[in-house]
Amino acid sequence: MQCFKTIEYLKNSYGERISQIADQRRSGKKLVGTFCLFVPDEIIFAAGADRVILCGGKNDTVSIAEQYLPRNICPLVKSSFGSIVNNGCSGIRSCSHFSMVDMIVAENTCDSKKKMYELLGEYVPTYVIDLPQKPDTPEALKYFLSELEKFRGVMEQLTGNKVTTEGLRQEIRSSNETRRLFHRLYELRKEDPSPISGSQVLKILQKQYFLSPDKLKEYLRMLIEEVESVEPGQVRKPRIMVSGCPMPGGNTKVTDIIESRGGVIVAEESCTGTRSFWYLVDEDKDPMTALAERYIKIPCSCMSPNDRRIDNILELAREFRVDGVIHYTLQFCHGYNIEKQKVQKALKEAGIPMLSIETDYSDSDVEQIGLRVDAFMEMIS
Amino acid sequence: MQCFKTIEYLKNSYGERISQIADQRRSGKKLVGTFCLFVPDEIIFAAGADRVILCGGKNDTVSIAEQYLPRNICPLVKSSFGSIVNNGCSGIRSCSHFSMVDMIVAENTCDSKKKMYELLGEYVPTYVIDLPQKPDTPEALKYFLSELEKFRGVMEQLTGNKVTTEGLRQEIRSSNETRRLFHRLYELRKEDPSPISGSQVLKILQKQYFLSPDKLKEYLRMLIEEVESVEPGQVRKPRIMVSGCPMPGGNTKVTDIIESRGGVIVAEESCTGTRSFWYLVDEDKDPMTALAERYIKIPCSCMSPNDRRIDNILELAREFRVDGVIHYTLQFCHGYNIEKQKVQKALKEAGIPMLSIETDYSDSDVEQIGLRVDAFMEMIS
Structure with missing residues (x-):
């Protein structure tokens, strides 16, 4: 299979992005961490904040999480939690961006994530968007919309910026x-x-x-x-x-x-x-x-x-x-x-x-x- | 510890209740099966239907469920599913009431139950009440109320009776x-x-x-x-x-x-x-x-x-x-x-x-x- 230069650039993009985030934070821009597709980026960006994903795919941080969470839950949840609560004492390195977020915006999707977010709140300010589980009723849509409206308010408060329709x-x-x-x-x-x-x-x-x-x-x-x-x-x-x-x-x-x-x-x-x-x-x-x-x-x-x-x-x-x-x-x-x-x-x-x-x-x-x-x-x- | 006659009566109450349900069904009364405290009995009874719980606590039916469901999920979910899909061929007896319900009324609580209900729909008519996962906001209450109103309609349709305020x-x-x-x-x-x-x-x-x-x-x-x-x-x-x-x-x-x-x-x-x-x-x-x-x-x-x-x-x-x-x-x-x-x-x-x-x-x-x-x-x- 052919190699692509873009993929090589991508592999090396981490450091540049971390510098960008660090610069932004110095100038007062807020950084939001998310775990899930259900959190609309558009609202975060419209509030003038930046966003990084916090889902962990690394095996190293699983063992850190297992000090707090049951072993028999999904590795993604454990890896993510481990990356955030890792204070470095373990000798395991988490990616830098895990420690840079001003607020985590989570969502009620699966049992493990939902309950993990509650524990996460002790380490990083965590806001949770509720999600109806029936996707196709007008009432569910209305409830989800009300949750997004609240989230919009939370972003405005975090950044001090108004989220406008435009x-x-x-x-x-x-x-x-x-x-x-x-x-x-x-x-x-x-x-x-x-x-x-x-x-x-x-x-x-x-x-x-x-x-x-x-x-x-x-x-x-x-x-x-x-x-x-x-x-x-x-x-x-x-x-x-x-x-x-x-x-x-x-x-x-x-x-x-x-x-x-x-x-x-x-x-x-x-x-x-x-x-x-x-x-x-x-x-x-x-x-x-x-x-x-x-x-x-x-x-x-x-x-x-x-x-x-x-x-x-x-x-x-x-x-x-x-x-x-x-x-x-x-x-x-x-x-x-x-x-x-x-x-x-x-x-x-x-x-x-x-x-x-x-x-x-x-x-x-x-x-x-x-x-x-x-x-x-x-x-x- | 002292023995109580009531407990002895209770142990022998199964047959009498099954006879009652069978009689009621012959006279046209509907029987609703539930799994969870979140389904309000009051609405079922006000519609003139009867209700039995379908949560399984028996180990025997777990192996039946494991033909359809993953092994590494909760025994309650497996036992319940096994009791309902059990057609008797396995030589394992399910309690009689599992096969007598006209409709199952379920609710979106945990991941395993939620997804199990979808499969259950192939065996018994199953209606699911959605449940917001944040318990303390006015919007969640409003959404839950709308789900209960729909459920009320479902009960009216099942029984042909009006659920009145009185x-x-x-x-x-x-x-x-x-x-x-x-x-x-x-x-x-x-x-x-x-x-x-x-x-x-x-x-x-x-x-x-x-x-x-x-x-x-x-x-x-x-x-x-x-x-x-x-x-x-x-x-x-x-x-x-x-x-x-x-x-x-x-x-x-x-x-x-x-x-x-x-x-x-x-x-x-x-x-x-x-x-x-x-x-x-x-x-x-x-x-x-x-x-x-x-x-x-x-x-x-x-x-x-x-x-x-x-x-x-x-x-x-x-x-x-x-x-x-x-x-x-x-x-x-x-x-x-x-x-x-x-x-x-x-x-x-x-x-x-x-x-x-x-x-x-x-x-x-x-x-x-x-x-x-x-x-x-x-x-x-």
Whole structure:
């Protein structure tokens, strides 16, 4: 697979972004930390604050969290918590941005995150947006809108800036532009063979909520240009869609296994994937309503029923002409783990093979998963 | 500990209740199955339907559920699902009432239940009430009220009966009467030594949502009368409060261990305990508003923040003069498991010892838990 300069730049983008954040903080700009796609960036940016994602993908900080949290909860929650409460005494380094946020804005999605946020409040000021769990009723939308309005007030208070309708419209246009760029990038992955690997795309997906919006767009445009100029390949590989839990920065385990075993990932139905950009915000509506409508549609397994996800998986599988789906669940993530039944049934009816992987961030099962992936590749090749 | 005739009657009440339900169904009365305290009985009864609880406490049906659900989720969810989908082919018997319900009314509380309900819909008509997860905002109350109004409509449609304001008021008075009887029973447990064991009280707690309201009141009155006439005991035992997950019918494991190791349970901060009756419904308000206000206050760990539970634990520990708290979590119940940190901290500050038990429905760890309980008893005696 061809190498892309943009991916190399991305790998080295951390330090530059940290300097930018440090400079901004010195000049009084606030930094908000988020964990989840359900928190609308547009409101944070319209208040004049910056934002970084705090979802942890590193295995090192899991053991720190296990001093406070049960062991048998999801590694993402443990890694994130460990990164924030890590005071350095353990000898384990957390990424710098974890300690730089002025406020965490969280949301009620899954049980573990929800309860972890309560403990987090003792370390960093934490504001939680409540989320109705039924995505398709007018009353749920109204409740979510009221929660976003409160959040808007919290951002105004944090920054001392007014969040104006015009400011929101501008940020919506900006975020939609990013989303359109992701759509363009994904469009290129529909070619067969795909001109870019999943491991490469994952790099930019993982950085999307870490970089500033402008820098992200710049990288996306550069990458698209590079990918567009790739000569059509000859060697066809099994086309895989990964569907399920996110892979936050630091965690590339399943992607690496799949692509080192001969497959190529052409789509990720995941929060580090299509869920982050698939739906655009309506630019013609009242901005707060448009935001509520768009964000409540994110097909996270916390929603019930979550038929939108099933439909989306089938749509993606068709559009990206996948040979198979690898359903990826982080250990003890009850939501995606139980929802897997519905995904499996829908894919079976559509004649698309599926392999299910449940894992954590450790290396202990890499070989075992590899063998299962080998068998799956053989079956679908 | 003295035996009570009421408890013996209760043990044999199953057949009579099943006959009653069968008769009612023949005459057209509908039967609703529920899983959770958040579904207001008053609305079901005001619609002229009857209600039984479907939470499973039996270990036998867990293996049936594991054909459909992940193994690493809570035993209560697996046992309940297994009891309902069990078609008898397995040779395992489910209780008769699981197959008699016309409709299941569920609620969005924890991840596992929420996603299990989606699968359940394929076996029994299932209606889900959404539940905001922030218990103390006017907007959350408004959203919950709108969900209860919809539920009221669903009940009217199921039964063909109108749910009137007067009907609701009557059911609220009736349910409050039951709650007051439970308060009276618990009041007697404040005596030292307690005149009744936790194992005995658990029998009536487990049956409270299975029996008809009238029969439950009858049993409660009989039991109170019996307990009131117990001669004051001489042998003092360590007074234990169990706090955490529910113990549905079929599951008496932790209670049995504690009381066979020399303790006496004097209070249960649990859904099979105080959470079911502690708060009354305001009889003077608009009944639907009063129901929403009362039910949203149930301090389940699905609520965030759930300070009401912490306050309630401290209040109960004081009122019931407990020597120690045993925090009981069903395996993989992330909510109670993570919230345990806050409970532990609060109890430590109050100088009340706590032992934490995480277990499932199997017998494999009975001896091990017993040894830990022994050590705890020694410490607090």
